[in-house]
Amino acid sequence: MHPSSARLLNILVPVKRAVDYAVKIRVNPQQTGIDLNVKHSMNPFDEIAVEEAVRIRERLSKGSEPVTITALTIGPAKSIETLRTALAMGADSAVHVEIPESAPAPEPLGVAKAIKAVIEKQKEKEGVDMVILGKQAIDDDLGQTGQMLASLLGWGQATFASKVELDLDAKNATVTREIDGGLEQVRVKFPMVITTDLRLNEPRYASLPNIMKAKKKPVTKLTPTDLGVSLEPQMEVIKVVEPPKRVGGSKVESVDELVEKLKTAGFTAV
Amino acid sequence: MLFKRFLSSVTRTDVQHFTKILSPPSVLSTLQNAPSAELDIYNNDWMGKYKGSSTTVLKPKTTQQVSEIVKWCNERRIGIVPQGGNTGLVGGSVPVNDEVVISLQNMNSVRSFDPVSGILVADAGCVLQALTDHIASHDHIMPLDLGAKGSCQIGGNVSTNAGGLRLLRYGSLHGSVLGIEAVLPDGTILDQLSTLRKDNTGYDLKQLFIGAEGTLGIVTAVSILTPPAPEASNNVILALPHFNNVLPLYMEVKRQLSEILSAFEYMDRTAYDLAVKHGQGRALADDEIEGAECFVLVETSGGKREHDEEKLETLLSTLLSASNPLITTGVMAQSPAQFSSMWALREGITEAVSKEGKAYKYDISIPLSKFKECVDATREQLRSKGLLGDGDGMVKAVIGYGHVGDGNLHLNVIATRYTQEIQDALEPFVYEFTASHRGSISAEHGIGLMKTHALQYSKSDVSITWMKKIKALFDPNGIMNPGKVLE
Numbered sequence: 001m002h003p004s005s006a007r008l009l010n011i012l013v014p015v016k017r018a019v020d021y022a023v024k025i026r027v028n029p030q031q032t033g034i035d036l037n038v039k040h041s042m043n044p045f046d047e048i049a050v051e052e053a054v055r056i057r058e059r060l061s062k063g064s065e066p067v068t069i070t071a072l073t074i075g076p077a078k079s080i081e082t083l084r085t086a087l088a089m090g091a092d093s094a095v096h097v098e099i100p101e102s103a104p105a106p107e108p109l110g111v112a113k114a115i116k117a118v119i120e121k122q123k124e125k126e127g128v129d130m131v132i133l134g135k136q137a138i139d140d141d142l143g144q145t146g147q148m149l150a151s152l153l154g155w156g157q158a159t160f161a162s163k164v165e166l167d168l169d170a171k172n173a174t175v176t177r178e179i180d181g182g183l184e185q186v187r188v189k190f191p192m193v194i195t196t197d198l199r200l201n202e203p204r205y206a207s208l209p210n211i212m213k214a215k216k217k218p219v220t221k222l223t224p225t226d227l228g229v230s231l232e233p234q235m236e237v238i239k240v241v242e243p244p245k246r247v248g249g250s251k252v253e254s255v256d257e258l259v260e261k262l263k264t265a266g267f268t269a270v
Numbered sequence: 271m272l273f274k275r276f277l278s279s280v281t282r283t284d285v286q287h288f289t290k291i292l293s294p295p296s297v298l299s300t301l302q303n304a305p306s307a308e309l310d311i312y313n314n315d316w317m318g319k320y321k322g323s324s325t326t327v328l329k330p331k332t333t334q335q336v337s338e339i340v341k342w343c344n345e346r347r348i349g350i351v352p353q354g355g356n357t358g359l360v361g362g363s364v365p366v367n368d369e370v371v372i373s374l375q376n377m378n379s380v381r382s383f384d385p386v387s388g389i390l391v392a393d394a395g396c397v398l399q400a401l402t403d404h405i406a407s408h409d410h411i412m413p414l415d416l417g418a419k420g421s422c423q424i425g426g427n428v429s430t431n432a433g434g435l436r437l438l439r440y441g442s443l444h445g446s447v448l449g450i451e452a453v454l455p456d457g458t459i460l461d462q463l464s465t466l467r468k469d470n471t472g473y474d475l476k477q478l479f480i481g482a483e484g485t486l487g488i489v490t491a492v493s494i495l496t497p498p499a500p501e502a503s504n505n506v507i508l509a510l511p512h513f514n515n516v517l518p519l520y521m522e523v524k525r526q527l528s529e530i531l532s533a534f535e536y537m538d539r540t541a542y543d544l545a546v547k548h549g550q551g552r553a554l555a556d557d558e559i560e561g562a563e564c565f566v567l568v569e570t571s572g573g574k575r576e577h578d579e580e581k582l583e584t585l586l587s588t589l590l591s592a593s594n595p596l597i598t599t600g601v602m603a604q605s606p607a608q609f610s611s612m613w614a615l616r617e618g619i620t621e622a623v624s625k626e627g628k629a630y631k632y633d634i635s636i637p638l639s640k641f642k643e644c645v646d647a648t649r650e651q652l653r654s655k656g657l658l659g660d661g662d663g664m665v666k667a668v669i670g671y672g673h674v675g676d677g678n679l680h681l682n683v684i685a686t687r688y689t690q691e692i693q694d695a696l697e698p699f700v701y702e703f704t705a706s707h708r709g710s711i712s713a714e715h716g717i718g719l720m721k722t723h724a725l726q727y728s729k730s731d732v733s734i735t736w737m738k739k740i741k742a743l744f745d746p747n748g749i750m751n752p753g754k755v756l757e
Binding site: 020021022023039041042044085088202204205206207208209211212 | 506508552554555558586587589590597599600601602603604605606607608610612
């Protein structure tokens with residue numbers, strides 16, 4: 001049986017507000033980035049992370065107290081909407097590390113340091129046993145935050161998870177990972193970092209009663225200064241351009257003509 | 271069958287003449303070595319319920335070509351079936367016998383779009399989705415949207431006066447169509463392609479073609495008023511414990527959302543379960559919707575997201591905190607992906623039904639309060655005849671869904687196959703039920719071939735007499751879509 005202590009498992013789920021994947025991306029006229037004045041939603045991989053945390057709680061405690069889920073985001077004021085979605089899906093409380101609207105997008109190392117700082121702050125209260133986050137964000141596709149965070153904390157990590165099974169007594173998790181050409185099972189001790197892959201689960205809709213409840217759940221606001229971290233980018237974006245337009249093909253009349261065209265295009269026989 | 275006996279079949283000479291009007295690839299004829307399998311998609315409706323035996327399909331590219339074909343057919347007394355996307359539900363777009371099929375699919379150019387007035391002029395064969403995409407870049411949307419949007423054509427939409435999901439907000443095509451170009455049964459081109467919003471100069475002939483189902487002529491182009499695209503849209507699916515709550519809910523939703531309400535769609539539990547079973551959009555959590563008898567999808571569209579969200583949230587919190595709540599629970603889209611997934615549950619019912627079995631589809635207008643009674647009475651009727659249950663030739667399910675906002679119920683009876691016994695149990699039962707509540711036996715699907723005999727349930731003798739007079743005036747030889755609308 002599970003230990004009956006009030007504190008069973010504390011999960012931290014960092015989430016990112018990103019341009020929705022259904023939106024058609026347009027490069028801004030200055031070619032410094034993309035048009036951000038479009039519909040945003042929670043990074044889909046992070047949505048899977050929130051769902052997994054909620055499912056873990058449902059499996060372990062049938063909704064009673066011992067598993068706590070904290071959602072965390074770093075971003076401008078509007079990122080609160082993303083936290084509300086996480087809260088509506090089932091997170092208990094949230095932390096918002098607010099940066100100015102005009103601030104440049106933080107990079108993985110800065111984000112990982114900020115998450116580590118939040119975890120250390122949490123330690124003063126209850127500590128964090130597990131961080132579940134998306135394997136990458138669909139806006140910058142950098143895919144490094146989870147790994148950097150595990151290193152900074154000195155914790156074990158299970159990346160690209162497609163299945164997570166916990167053994168609370170042994171204080172470890174068996175995670176199935178999606179790797180090239182197949183699946184790999186790893187066992188990792190708590191505390192640990194898990195990054196989610198697409199097949200881990202299918203996130204739920206936020207139900208209306210939970211959306212209403214989410215409005216009353218506590219959100220702690222912090223700044224990078226409070227955490228003693230800098231989110232200044234170390235990388236400079238030089239130019240953003242659209243992929244070249246696809247040029248249409250043409251029909252040839254004969255094999256000879258085709259061979260001729262291939263030759264002029266620089267293809268030679270092997 | 272007033273005119274039919276006068277009609278002739280297409281001959282080799284006719285086909286030769288058609289190849290003079292059209293380029294050879296635009297003529298498809300079994301009289302000219304085309305395998306009959308190639309004509310199957312033109313001879314059969316998509317549900318596999320109606321089957322014609324046309325030998326010849328013509329695909330003109332210009333109005334002039336349509337005119338020349340029709341003129342020839344009129345002189346030769348050859349029946350014509352105009353065909354758009356062939357997505358109709360009442361057999362109006364497939365031949366009854368061996369009429370020639372005129373497919374408008376090659377007339378698919380947008381003639382003009384004015385981003386200031388929002389007026390779009392397009393060939394009849396333009397696919398609704400293609401038009402939607404075309405004007406999306408100018409931040410406009412089509413005033414109609416339906417499940418078949420990827421295949422149906424605007425000419426067919428106008429000819430059948432298609433309703434669909436946006437009617438509540440933007441009204442019927444009788445209002446948004448500003449003009450049409452049509453080829454009359456003698457080959458004359460009627461150019462009423464007006465782009466005027468106001469034009470009170472005598473009889474409004476174009477209105478006759480809207481919903482005439484190709485019996486008065488062939489619509490070749492359409493001028494249509496399109497609204498600006500809403501800046502923000504959102505949707506919720508609400509679960510209701512009883513059907514009785516639908517109407518009070520509709521009143522409350524209308525009152526609170528007012529101008530941002532853009533759809534109020536109803537589906538009963540069986541319809542919802544079918545959509546989920548056949549993978550149409552992600553389902554709500556099972557435990558949350560336990561005991562829900564029906565669902566409502568509410569969509570909002572407006573100019574400012576924050577404003578719309580505030581209204582929607584106020585509505586939802588009143589609904590949830592009421593002492594005697596109308597809803598048990600619901601979900602609200604958190605992203606465009608969820609928005610589409612929730613619509614897919616409602617729009618996907620049609621597809622789910624066709625995967626489940628063979629469907630008898632009734633599309634009726636009745637008072638909102640009678641929606642459930644109608645579905646229950648039909649189910650009971652089938653049960654009393656011993657036709658409800660598992661097994662071959664039996665009815666598997668009776669479902670109801672539709673556009674509450676428009677008083678339009680889709681009653682679908684799903685059987686393992688089409689049988690005469692089921693047909694006889696349903697008709698005239700459903701029509702009589704509808705007529706007894708002064709409803710319409712065809713709210714948006716039209717009459718086609720399926721309901722000609724039932725027209726009397728919705729139209730008086732006087733109306734039918736005058737409809738016949740109009741038909742005879744336009745088409746004295748009865749060549750246009752014979753056997754459809756009027757018997």
